[in-house]
Amino acid sequence: MSLLEVKNVSFSYEKNKTTIKGVSFSVEKGEFVAIIGHNGSGKSTLAKLLNGLLKPSGGEIIVGGYSSKDKSALFEIRKRVGMVFQNPDNQLIASIVEDDIAFGPENLGIPREEIGERIDFALRSVGMEKFRKASPERLSGGQKQRIAIAGVLALKPHILVLDESTAMLDPQGRKEIAEVVDDLRKQGVAVIAITHYMDEAVKADKILVLDRGEIAISGTPKEVFSQKERLGELGLELPLAGIIAEKLCARGVNVGGVVSETELTEALWKLL
Amino acid sequence: MRDLSFGSYFPAISFVHKMDARAKILIAVAYMVAVFLVTAFHFLGFGACLLFVLIATIAAKVPFKLVLKSIKTIIFFVVFSAVLQLFFNKSGTVVFWVITDVGLLNAGFIIARIILIVLGASLLTLTTSPVELADGIEGILYPLKWIKFPVHEFALIMSIALRFIPTLIDETDRIIKAQKARGADFESGNIFKRAKALIPVLIPLLISSFRRADELADAMDSRCYAGSKNRTKYKKMHFTLRDLLGVILVAGLIVGIVFLNNFYLLSELATIAGAL
Numbered sequence: 001m002s003l004l005e006v007k008n009v010s011f012s013y014e015k016n017k018t019t020i021k022g023v024s025f026s027v028e029k030g031e032f033v034a035i036i037g038h039n040g041s042g043k044s045t046l047a048k049l050l051n052g053l054l055k056p057s058g059g060e061i062i063v064g065g066y067s068s069k070d071k072s073a074l075f076e077i078r079k080r081v082g083m084v085f086q087n088p089d090n091q092l093i094a095s096i097v098e099d100d101i102a103f104g105p106e107n108l109g110i111p112r113e114e115i116g117e118r119i120d121f122a123l124r125s126v127g128m129e130k131f132r133k134a135s136p137e138r139l140s141g142g143q144k145q146r147i148a149i150a151g152v153l154a155l156k157p158h159i160l161v162l163d164e165s166t167a168m169l170d171p172q173g174r175k176e177i178a179e180v181v182d183d184l185r186k187q188g189v190a191v192i193a194i195t196h197y198m199d200e201a202v203k204a205d206k207i208l209v210l211d212r213g214e215i216a217i218s219g220t221p222k223e224v225f226s227q228k229e230r231l232g233e234l235g236l237e238l239p240l241a242g243i244i245a246e247k248l249c250a251r252g253v254n255v256g257g258v259v260s261e262t263e264l265t266e267a268l269w270k271l272l
Numbered sequence: 273m274r275d276l277s278f279g280s281y282f283p284a285i286s287f288v289h290k291m292d293a294r295a296k297i298l299i300a301v302a303y304m305v306a307v308f309l310v311t312a313f314h315f316l317g318f319g320a321c322l323l324f325v326l327i328a329t330i331a332a333k334v335p336f337k338l339v340l341k342s343i344k345t346i347i348f349f350v351v352f353s354a355v356l357q358l359f360f361n362k363s364g365t366v367v368f369w370v371i372t373d374v375g376l377l378n379a380g381f382i383i384a385r386i387i388l389i390v391l392g393a394s395l396l397t398l399t400t401s402p403v404e405l406a407d408g409i410e411g412i413l414y415p416l417k418w419i420k421f422p423v424h425e426f427a428l429i430m431s432i433a434l435r436f437i438p439t440l441i442d443e444t445d446r447i448i449k450a451q452k453a454r455g456a457d458f459e460s461g462n463i464f465k466r467a468k469a470l471i472p473v474l475i476p477l478l479i480s481s482f483r484r485a486d487e488l489a490d491a492m493d494s495r496c497y498a499g500s501k502n503r504t505k506y507k508k509m510h511f512t513l514r515d516l517l518g519v520i521l522v523a524g525l526i527v528g529i530v531f532l533n534n535f536y537l538l539s540e541l542a543t544i545a546g547a548l
Binding site (some may be wrong): 047051053078079082083087089090091092093094095096098099102103104105106107108110111112115118119137148151152155174218237 | 401402403428431432434436438439484487488490491492493495496497498500502503504505506507508
């Protein structure tokens with residue numbers, strides 16, 4: 001059984017105007033799914049549907065056997081699907097790191113001793129053990145966002161949804177978050193990243209391209225980024241490695257249709 | 273501007289820092305009651321209060337300079353109250369110009385009272401972090417749950433407010449800079465003009481606060497927040513011997529002052545009776 005199943009989900013904020021139309025996909029254990037699309041394509045709305053912040057107007061979302069149709073299952077769904085948003089400042093609720101991370105487990109009614117263990121675990125997962133007693137105010141953007149992720153991880157979710165969580169960060173901060181995501185996947189946590197950075201999406205196992213609330217293209221990064229014209233129509237670009245590969249091909253250096261950095265290095269090595 | 277944010281916590285490991293925040297708040301309130309119990313002309317009570325603050329400051333390992341700094345911020349208020357007493361107290365005999373002996377005494381009395389209260393309050397905020405203060409207030413209010421007062425929600429609101437003070441100060445700075453870049457003038461003109469100039473700062477601040485509140489609500493929902501029901505607490509407060517000692521000390525102070533007041537009263541009665 002999949003960790004998360006989205007079945008023909010639709011949603012509209014206003015009548016006669018659907019924001020999400022018949023979206024279906026599933027997420028497996030440890031899988032990394034990237035959702036991309038231009039502004040207003042419905043990415044963030046889809047994210048909010050995944051953990052029940054919004055209720056689908058059609059179709060259903062099934063998480064660990066709990067359906068989004070069942071109102072009493074909301075708590076169970078949110079326990080399993082953790083969500084990290086764009087602005088770390090608006091997600092931290094306490095003035096001390098450990099108090100903030102304790103917030104989630106406290107809500108679950110976990111005994112005190114175990115909350116301590118979960119704080120240790122969450123801080124270790126994001127590599128912020130040293131900052132347990134620190135004040136988030138004094139941390140960098142990347143560090144703050146790592147604390148926000150730790151706050152969600154303390155709930156021990158099966159799926160982590162990153163809703164443009166790197167959009168406000170500098171390159172260093174984005175790198176920090178990418179490393180955390182890699183570690184989490186090794187632990188079997190599935191990650192759904194909503195992003196407009198193609199270089200992040202290219203690392204995913206599966207990419208969903210959203211356009212006007214519908215899935216326009218889906219598949220592996222290779223499958224998706226090979227459809228350059230279609231992506232252009234949707235207002236999207238290739239990742240940097242893809243652009244370089246394309247230009248190299250045009251100049252007669254045949255590296256093939258590679259899209260990721262590692263593939264590109266690999267192809268270049270072979271040519272040398 | 274950041275230092276403005278509610279009290280000036282002085283981190284240290286000391287007897288007073290380790291005390292239970294609930295006990296500290298209660299002791300601080302009791303101490304203020306003690307200061308108010310001291311009646312005019314009985315300055316010995318003030319001496320006892322001062323001694324109490326001195327002992328607490330030493331036990332808190334807080335530099336005296338820092339404690340005294342708190343007086344600086346209210347110096348205008350102190351001088352103002354004292355001057356009022358000096359010039360408008362008509363009882364007693366005139367010592368100099370319009371100043372009477374009773375006025376002089378009252379001025380001194382008021383200065384001592386305000387300074388002692390501020391010293392006590394600043395010692396509380398110097399030794400207790402805002403988070404601990406919020407937790408302490410929650411602990412003290414806990415019995416109100418009995419009359420259905422939403423103690424948990426109240427405490428959460430307090431701690432979120434504390435958390436967002438620095439964030440909003442930063443935001444205000446940013447908006448002021450942005451408006452200045454657009455040619456806004458905050459420095460010239462009279463006080464009304466300058467207050468009016470702040471409107472283009474306050475409106476964006478208000479709107480962005482609402483947006484932040486929305487996002488915070490989503491983040492809290494995502495972390496399974498469902499009110500105080502079935503909620504556990506990670507940090508637990510412990511009432512220890514330390515706190516008991518503090519309570520005994522402040523209780524001693526109050527009893528001493530009450531005794532002193534009545535002792536003077538008794539002795540005065542005795543002299544009156546003797547004179548008769």
